[in-house]
Amino acid sequence: MTVAPSLAPALQRRDLGRVDYAATYAAMQRFTAEREAHTPDELWLCEHPPVFTQGLAGKPEHLLAPGDIPVVSTNRGGQVTYHGPGQVVAYPLIDLQRAGYYVKAYVYRLEEAVIRTLTHFGVTGHRVAGAPGIYVRLSDPFDHAALTGPRPGGDPFAGLGKISALGIKVHRHCTYHGLALNVAMDLEPYSRINPCGHPGLRTVDLSTIGVTTDTATVAEVLSQELARRLTP
Numbered sequence: 001m002t003v004a005p006s007l008a009p010a011l012q013r014r015d016l017g018r019v020d021y022a023a024t025y026a027a028m029q030r031f032t033a034e035r036e037a038h039t040p041d042e043l044w045l046c047e048h049p050p051v052f053t054q055g056l057a058g059k060p061e062h063l064l065a066p067g068d069i070p071v072v073s074t075n076r077g078g079q080v081t082y083h084g085p086g087q088v089v090a091y092p093l094i095d096l097q098r099a100g101y102y103v104k105a106y107v108y109r110l111e112e113a114v115i116r117t118l119t120h121f122g123v124t125g126h127r128v129a130g131a132p133g134i135y136v137r138l139s140d141p142f143d144h145a146a147l148t149g150p151r152p153g154g155d156p157f158a159g160l161g162k163i164s165a166l167g168i169k170v171h172r173h174c175t176y177h178g179l180a181l182n183v184a185m186d187l188e189p190y191s192r193i194n195p196c197g198h199p200g201l202r203t204v205d206l207s208t209i210g211v212t213t214d215t216a217t218v219a220e221v222l223s224q225e226l227a228r229r230l231t232p
Contacts (some may be wrong), residue, residue: 011231012090013223016046021083022072024091028176035174041099043226044091044178045219048083048175049070050189055079056216062194069189076167076177078132079111079197086185086205088219090178092230097173099232106230107132107166110179113225114164117181120221121211128156132194134164141209161204165196181222182206183215191230 014200024046032043052071054061055078062080063071067083083089096106114134115125123141125134137143140162151158166179182205190203206213 011094011227012040013227014042014044015219016044018047018049018085020217021048021051024034024048025072025074028091028093032171032174032176035093037095038096039095041070041095041230042093043223043230044093046089046091047085047087047215048089050082052080052193053167059197062197062199063192064194065192067192069192074167074169074177076169078165078167080193081165081167081180081196082189082193082203083180084185084189085198086183086207086215088181088183088215088222090181090219090222090226092175092178092226094230095173095174096170096175099177099230103170105166105186106167106175107168109128109229110166110168110226111164113222113229114179114181116225117218117222120165121206121213121218123163123206123209123211131156131163131168131196131198134166135160135164136204136209136228138202138204138209155200157198161202161209162195163206163209164206183213183218 008212034229050069052066054073058079118125124144126147166183168177184207186206195201195203
């Protein structure tokens, strides 16, 4: 583990490298349980070896054929998702009471940080009501026009691909878990699940939509965008 200089007075960034998911999950729980009123907030950045993670309300029918990839049950919100190499995972450990905003605003800020990160690479990210995470237009990810009106056929994901998943837990006003942004992955494992509980939802990464970059570069941009939005 390496510790980078603080992004802001109240947010310490930790670059964990590629780390086991279950061990990182346990470390987040331990950090949150042991933190005190004066404990600085932290932002953990990492990659995980291939793993499916299931949210608290996760339905087994959304896990189609995990095969040799382990499945870890968690206490975050949401359904099943996948983590693997080529993906930037960000875990903000934030005291919301001290920061001065509520959970809904926190989720909005996470999504906005992803949208701004994508903008840095020329990509337009979109929100879908009732489906946390960030999506891109499959036909033209660089089209800056906003999504308007009902989606074709009444399908909220018609023409869209998911590029960033989000799932959080709040304990005593303090957050853990976080978000994942797909950079250059093997996307095959997503075919083994209904991503985030949505059958047929396509998952993409920056490489798929024509952006050549690496996880270190994306992590740097994302960490700065998160720091701007999560610190008081």
